[in-house]
Amino acid sequence: MSGYHVQPSTLRGQTRRYQEQRTHVEQVRDTLRAAFARDRNTLGTDEYGAELAKKLPAIEVVVFTALQDLITELDDTSTGLHTTASAYELAEQPRQPGS
Numbered sequence: 001m002s003g004y005h006v007q008p009s010t011l012r013g014q015t016r017r018y019q020e021q022r023t024h025v026e027q028v029r030d031t032l033r034a035a036f037a038r039d040r041n042t043l044g045t046d047e048y049g050a051e052l053a054k055k056l057p058a059i060e061v062v063v064f065t066a067l068q069d070l071i072t073e074l075d076d077t078s079t080g081l082h083t084t085a086s087a088y089e090l091a092e093q094p095r096q097p098g099s
Contacts, residue, residue, distance in 0.1 A: 008092075011085035018078035022071055029067045036060055 040056065043049035 006084075006088045008085040008089045011081050011088070015078050015081040015085065018074050018081065022074040022078065025067060025071050025074065029064065029071070032063070032067075 036056075040053075043053050043056075
């Protein structure tokens with residue numbers, strides 16, 4: 001048979017890998033969020049610490065927005081792979097007469 005062939009089991013395996021990556025990035029995000037919260041009050045009162053304290057909220061927004069974008073992308077890719085695997089499984093099922 002020539003042409004394009006997809007193994008749904010391979011797609012499902014990739015789905016699991018994306019889900020695992022998503023879980024890992026969520027854990028990294030949570031660890032980083034805890035570190036920001038823990039260290040926020042240890043910046044000091046000198047000029048450097050005061051300046052960093054002013055900039056820290058904007059830095060956090062950029063960092064956590066990027067992480068959330070990555071989590072969303074991993075989730076969307078995982079969902080797409082799962083949907084594609086299901087569609088190929090359905091297409092490969094034998095057709096019943098009259099359907």
